[in-house]
Amino acid sequence: xxxNRRNIREDRIADFPNRSDERCPLMDFIRRCLPxxxxxxxxxxxxxxxxxxxxxxxxxxxxxxxPGQKVTINFTRxxxxxxxxxxxxxxxxxxxxxxxxxxxxxxxxxxxxxxxENAYDIMRDYVKRVDPRNKLWVVHRxxxxxxxxxxFAKSERAxxxxxxxxxxxxxxxxxxxxxxxxxxxxxxxxKSRLTENSQFVVYSTDVPGEGRLAVTHYxxxxxxxxxxxxxxxxxxxxxxxxxxxxxxxxxPIAGDRKYGAQTSPIHRLALHxxxxxxxxxxxxxxxxxxxxxxxxxxxxxxxxxxxL
Numbered sequence: 001x002x003x004n005r006r007n008i009r010e011d012r013i014a015d016f017p018n019r020s021d022e023r024c025p026l027m028d029f030i031r032r033c034l035p036x037x038x039x040x041x042x043x044x045x046x047x048x049x050x051x052x053x054x055x056x057x058x059x060x061x062x063x064x065x066x067p068g069q070k071v072t073i074n075f076t077r078x079x080x081x082x083x084x085x086x087x088x089x090x091x092x093x094x095x096x097x098x099x100x101x102x103x104x105x106x107x108x109x110x111x112x113x114x115x116x117e118n119a120y121d122i123m124r125d126y127v128k129r130v131d132p133r134n135k136l137w138v139v140h141r142x143x144x145x146x147x148x149x150x151x152f153a154k155s156e157r158a159x160x161x162x163x164x165x166x167x168x169x170x171x172x173x174x175x176x177x178x179x180x181x182x183x184x185x186x187x188x189x190x191k192s193r194l195t196e197n198s199q200f201v202v203y204s205t206d207v208p209g210e211g212r213l214a215v216t217h218y219x220x221x222x223x224x225x226x227x228x229x230x231x232x233x234x235x236x237x238x239x240x241x242x243x244x245x246x247x248x249x250x251x252p253i254a255g256d257r258k259y260g261a262q263t264s265p266i267h268r269l270a271l272h273x274x275x276x277x278x279x280x281x282x283x284x285x286x287x288x289x290x291x292x293x294x295x296x297x298x299x300x301x302x303x304x305x306x307x308l
Contacts, residue, residue: 049078095158107141148273161281174275179251224301
């Protein structure tokens with residue numbers, strides 16, 4: 001065991017920010033940063049995936065390095081490229097990481113679940129493979145059966161800003177869902193105080209002093225075949241908020257047996273986080289990530305429904 005540990009080579013990783021006012025081809029930029037490095041070594045680093053621009057591994061010698069962007073070189077081994085069957089890496093920089101989470105995947109670990117069964121541990125392992133110095137923080141969560149966009153903090157500074165100023169940082173969170181039945185109104189909102197019982201079922205309460213305020217806005221995209229396709233946006237981010245409010249409107253989300261659904265046309269909860277727009281916690285830049293309405297969602301309003 002100790003003998004194997006001695007044989008492991010430590011990663012030698014260096015970052016090179018482009019501090020000039022001009023973009024530069026990647027090969028030229030590396031030669032400028034490392035004037036004593038043999039040209040053949042630089043070619044090998046590029047060819048075999050040792051080089052990343054703003055966290056994205058590239059083998060292109062002429063890839064542009066814009067002003068302010070950072071080139072990372074791992075002199076020891078290739079930089080890992082993220083691949084996972086239930087997670088798509090959408091965006092990554094030094095401070096934040098955005099993913100498209102798949103169905104049935106926990107956001108964070110739960111009691112009795114393996115580490116590879118939650119998005120946080122999967123992404124933490126990835127960032128540490130890229131660079132052992134990297135860390136990761138959870139800043140918000142999606143329900144296990146909700147798919148879509150989810151963000152993590154990669155720097156302590158970003159985590160502090162997001163944790164203490166979340167409502168001002170988040171500019172838009174838009175979800176899309178398939179509802180049972182056809183909503184009468186094209187748009188509207190639901191406002192209530194949500195609480196949770198001992199069976200972990202969230203519900204609205206009128207009892208004074210109980211629950212937390214939740215406000216959900218909806219807008220219909222389309223109707224058909226006894227279903228409604230609708231966008232949802234949140235003024236608050238409570239557990240199961242959209243699912244509870246949809247059910248209490250008399251139109252539960254298709255596939256949501258927990259909150260009263262009778263059908264499951266796509267054999268899963270038909271809820272997807274499609275838009276995540278926020279002010280970057282460090283640069284203040286407007287970051288806007290969007291995914292299309294899942295194909296199977298749109299197909300429901302013209303397809304045939306199946307019972308649970």
